[in-house]
Amino acid sequence: xxxxxxxxxxxxxxxxxxxxxxxxxxxxxxxxxxxxxxxxxxxxxxxxxxxxxxxxxxxxxxxxxxxxxxxxxxxxxxxxxxxxxxxxxxxxxxxxxxxxxxxxxxxxxxxxxxxxxxxxxxxxxxxxxxxxxxxxxxxxxxxxxxxxxxxxxxxxxxxxxxxxxxxxxxxxxxxxxxxxxxxxxxxxxxxxxxxxxxxxxxxxxxxxxxxxxx
Amino acid sequence: xxxxxxxxxxxxxxxxxxxxxxxxxxxxxxxxxxxxxxxxxxxxxxxxxxxxxxxxxxxxxxxxxxxxxxxxxxxxxxxxxxx
Numbered sequence: 001x002x003x004x005x006x007x008x009x010x011x012x013x014x015x016x017x018x019x020x021x022x023x024x025x026x027x028x029x030x031x032x033x034x035x036x037x038x039x040x041x042x043x044x045x046x047x048x049x050x051x052x053x054x055x056x057x058x059x060x061x062x063x064x065x066x067x068x069x070x071x072x073x074x075x076x077x078x079x080x081x082x083x084x085x086x087x088x089x090x091x092x093x094x095x096x097x098x099x100x101x102x103x104x105x106x107x108x109x110x111x112x113x114x115x116x117x118x119x120x121x122x123x124x125x126x127x128x129x130x131x132x133x134x135x136x137x138x139x140x141x142x143x144x145x146x147x148x149x150x151x152x153x154x155x156x157x158x159x160x161x162x163x164x165x166x167x168x169x170x171x172x173x174x175x176x177x178x179x180x181x182x183x184x185x186x187x188x189x190x191x192x193x194x195x196x197x198x199x200x201x202x203x204x205x206x207x208x209x210x211x212x213x214x
Numbered sequence: 215x216x217x218x219x220x221x222x223x224x225x226x227x228x229x230x231x232x233x234x235x236x237x238x239x240x241x242x243x244x245x246x247x248x249x250x251x252x253x254x255x256x257x258x259x260x261x262x263x264x265x266x267x268x269x270x271x272x273x274x275x276x277x278x279x280x281x282x283x284x285x286x287x288x289x290x291x292x293x294x295x296x297x
Contacts, residue, residue, distance in 0.1 A: 091252070112254065124261045150254055164253060164260075167273050 015043045015097045036088045037063045037069070039097045044073060047084060047099050054081070078162045087158055087209070096207055104214040108158030110151045114204045117146045125150060125168040133175035136181060144201060149173060151208040152197045156184045159195075159212045173197065184210050221293070222286045224266075229282065232262045242283035249282075270296065 011071075013150040041061050048054045049169075062074045064212040071088050075081060085100040087109040126149040129136040134145045153168040159164070176183050222242070230237035233249055240249065250256035260276050261284070270292045279285050 112252075117254070121258050121261060125257065154253055164257060164277050165274075168257065 001101060009014040013043065013047065013099050013101055015039055015046070029078045031085070035095050036090065036097070038073060039095050040073065040086055040088060042079075043086065043097045043099050044084075048103060051101065052081065061192050066161065068165070070158065070159060070163075085159075087155075088208075089112065089158075094205065097208055100211060106161075106214075107157045107209055108155040108160070109207070109209045110154040110158065112147050112151045112154075112206045112208075114144050114147045114206060115144055115203075117150070122146045124152060126171075126173075133173050133182060136175045137200070138199065140201060144206065147199070147206050148199045148208060151201055151206050152184060152210060153181065155197065155210040156212075159210050175201040218286070218290060219291070221289050225263075225282060225286050225289065227263055228266055229259060232259050240279065240282060242286065244282050245280050246282065246285070247280075261276075 032105055040063050041058050042173070044061050045056050045058070050058050056075070056077065060076045062076070064072055064074065066072065073086060073088055075083075082103040084103060085106045086097065087107050088097050089109050089111040090096075091111045091113050096109060096111045098107055099194060100107040126146060130149055131145060134149055138145060140148070140149060150168070152173055153171045154164075156171050157163055157166055157168070172185050174185070182199070184195040184197050195210055195212050197208060197210045199206060226237050226240045229235065229240055229246075229249060233251075233255060235249065246259065247256055248267055252276055252278055260273055263271050264273055267289060270289065275288065276285065
């Protein structure tokens, strides 16, 4: 089970919360969305307070979704302020949000519950080399590594704003021995910008994030 | 049973088996993402479609379809093109 509250991790700040279940008349998806929006607003307010000493009211922040469901926000504030990329993920009763605390950085975040993945399904999105790369950094069993691999790829696809419209096998996870970090790339990319992946395992839950540098 | 009904039964059967749902509860208007509930299950479903129908379906096409009915119509079209 993830801990709740803020986690500052390099270029990304996370906020993990239990969902509130206070919106009974709404559908499951609408409830998830309300919970997610509420969490993102908290994260955005916290970020502007910490980085700019500005106290935004909740009504000053409007969270929207792109046609593919990617969240973004607009500020109703009299001064022009830097904008930060945000991302959101849900699993069961947990919602996790993240904000990239440098303008221009794109990010995607994902939360997954560790569960068995058949060999056939695993091989459809994760190669043996990628599996080995994950094993460099994480001391974990096969199932957890496979879930981490999936979660990192999904985070990357969310950061790029395309979701599963790009087949996850076109996204490659590798281990960079210089930076001792996992990097994620589009297999067909001509130029390889730095895409750094983070993954943390909390019991039966994996939270991952991918940061795409400008 | 006509071809359309047969494809519908196949598609609903594959969804029910992959996502552990009752086939009778799956409607043509149901969205794949709502039935799958999470992205890994949705991906698994797409892989099952690919494997079952072979060259008749492509991942890049199916991921753009929203509902069960869209998948049935797509497979009907692809099969009629190949005849």
